[in-house]
Amino acid sequence: MNTPPGDPGVAWLDEAASLISGNPVNVDEVLGATLAQRDGEAERHMFFPTGPAGNFGAMQRFQDVLWNNIGSAGSNPPGGNHTKSLERALLAWAARLFGLPGDDWWGNATTGGTAGNRAGLLIARDRFPRTQHGMTTAVAYYSAAAHYSVPKMLHELNIPAVRIHTDAYGEMDYGHLAEQLRPGAPAIITVTAGTTMTEAVDDPGKVHAVLDAGGIEDRYVHCDGALSAIPLALDGALVTEGVDSISLSGYKFLGTPRVGGLIVGRKAAGRRSERVSYISAIDDTPVGSIDGLPTAMMWYTVATQGEHGLRAQAHAARRLAAYAENRLNAVGWPAWRHPWAFTVVFPTPPTSIQQRWPLANDTIGQSHLICMPRTSREQVDAFVAAMEAVTSLQASA
Ligand SMILES: Cc1ncc(COP(=O)(O)O)c(C=O)c1O
Incomplete structure (x- = not known):
């Protein structure tokens, strides 16, 4: 049988696990x-x-049932099988930790850091005007040390993107950013709090100084804080002034045994949002159905550790x-x-x-x-x- 491409050395179809070989599957063995x-x-x-x-034994009884946190954090979908109250508590905690204004912030659970980057970049794109052909007028900038999901999502969202050099330790090269700025175009900048290889932290203050000097007023700064946003913020060391949204992965610092994440941001107005009668809930999310268990586990970690x-x-x-x-x-x-x-x-x-x-x-x-x-x-x-x-x-x- 022909199989799609894969890494050399990886057997694409494990005979024992095969569901198409016609042989009975020894499920216990597999x-x-x-x-x-x-x-x-x-x-x-x-x-x-x-x-x-970490120890999530107390959540054992949550494992065998479906938790679907479909819809906005601020809505409860019908059916009771959601962890929305924990999601709201977790997002409010994150918004406060990151110093977002108590009266004007938004947040969503995500499926991880990648989805958080997509959500931030999508909101950024929607903040700026489009050309008559529907293209965004904004230009995105991300550093060479940004996670690979950032250029991937910029491609997916059809946002023109410029890759910026880093210094030898993985921090954005602000001089190169200044050289690369497209005059007159709104700027979407992704800064990283904890780059994937060296855990470098970009400085939003320096990014704003570059944009000021370049005369670019229309701007959106998204912080990819997948690994380090929480631990830095706990020490008061995360710069969030001038940052419009911050996303993170829940299985990294918080150590959940399920993949998940969250994003929070400032300025709730203008986000795409609609009441969907089918789910009796508001939808302002970047996804549809989303597992409520990782969110509950993130909440559990914060609730038990403090x-x-x-x-x-x-x-x-x-x-x-x-x-x-x-x-x-x-x-x-x-x-x-x-x-x-x-x-x-x-x-x-x-x-x-x-x-x-x-x-x-x-x-x-x-x-x-x-x-x-x-x-x-x-x-x-x-x-x-x-x-x-x-x-x-x-x-x-
Ligand atoms: C800086 C950074 N951003 C985003 C991600 C992607 O997170 P996830 O695997 O949760 O999609 C990672 C993962 O390693 C990361 O290091």
């Missing part, structure tokens, strides 16, 4: 193998900002990151991190390491590990020991 695949790597999974989730607990977790994770940075340097593998970061950056290790550890690499020879609140010192030590073995081998060669 499910067991799927879990074993996850468990087999869990201890070495510290290169993406996730990992073994800001104090979350802050303590962030501080402990940063201490572990500082430890990992020191240990890697001590064994001869040069590593660095931003002072606020969970992310430790180092040159991409050799293939022997990559075969065993599920590393995140970029195209310029950098890799990283990310010490999330759920990462243990033992995990870091195991990786450093593997790196030490490699560096000693290299030294003796």
Whole structure:
């Protein structure tokens, strides 16, 4: 059978799981193998900002039923099978944490950081006039270190986009932004709070200064805070002045065992919104049906940890990151991190390491590990020991 393209080495159709082979499926065996695949790597999974989730045992009874948070946070869809009151509480908490004006903000649950970026960019596009052919008059700017979802969503939303250089540590190059500004065109800028590879944080204040100097008054700044918006804000270190919307992933810092996210922003007026009689609810969302369980889990984390607990977790994770940075340097593998970061950056290790550890690499020879609140010192030590073995081998060669 012909199959769609995939990575070399990945069997597109696993014979045991196949639903079209005509053979009976041994469901227990297939499910067991799927879990074993996850468990087999869990201890070495510290290169993406996730990992073994926190303790969500209290939410076990939510697992086997459908939660559909369709429609606006401010509406309750019919049928009772939604977690809207938790969604509202979570969004109000995030809006307050990010310093949005109490009397003029909006928010939606999303399916993750990617969907949050789409939602922010969509609202940005709709704030500005269109040409007679329906094209936006705005131009979007994003840095080379922005998550790949940003150019992807700009493409999807048909917004002309300009890629801006970064400095060596992953922060937007504001000088390059100034050079690239399209005179007279409204500007949509995506800044990142915690870039994917180095956890760099762009400065909205510097972006506004560039736009002021360039004479661009019509502007929208979206902050992709997938990883770092919450932990930075908990320390009062997230600049949100002049930021129109902020999105994040729930499974990253909050550690939910389900993929989800949220977006909040200022100026509720002018957002697309309609009452849909079929769902007896207002719809002002970027989606349709959306799982209410991840949202409930994000709420649960905030409700049980409180800001104090979350802050303590962030501080402990940063201490572990500082430890990992020191240990890697001590064994001869040069590593660095931003002072606020969970992310430790180092040159991409050799293939022997990559075969065993599920590393995140970029195209310029950098890799990283990310010490999330759920990462243990033992995990870091195991990786450093593997790196030490490699560096000693290299030294003796
Ligand atoms: C900066 C940044 N933005 C967005 C995303 C995408 O988030 P999600 O995987 O929840 O769609 C990521 C994920 O790694 C990220 O690092």
